[in-house]
Amino acid sequence: MKITVFDLVKHLELDNFCDLIFGVVNDIGTQEGLKAALQTEITKEELQRINAAALREGHHPLSFSLKQ
Secondary structure (H helix, E strand, C coil), X not given: CCEEHHHHHCCCCHHHHHHHHHHXXXXXXXXXXXXXXXXXXXXXXXXXXXXXXXXXXXXXXXXXXXXX
8 A cells, every 4th residue: 555645644633734735835836736745655664754753742643554
């Protein structure tokens, strides 16, 4: 299973989701750029870093089965 940025952001709380998407749209500036950013694949190592950061901030880690 390949995990994309879009798969990850679907698990965010609404406030965090809105902050992230608003920031990305401001940085990228185009619909095509946003689509490309959301389709970016996440590696197992990146998911581990994201989960470590979530745990440090008191959030639950994301659970995905990654097969590479």
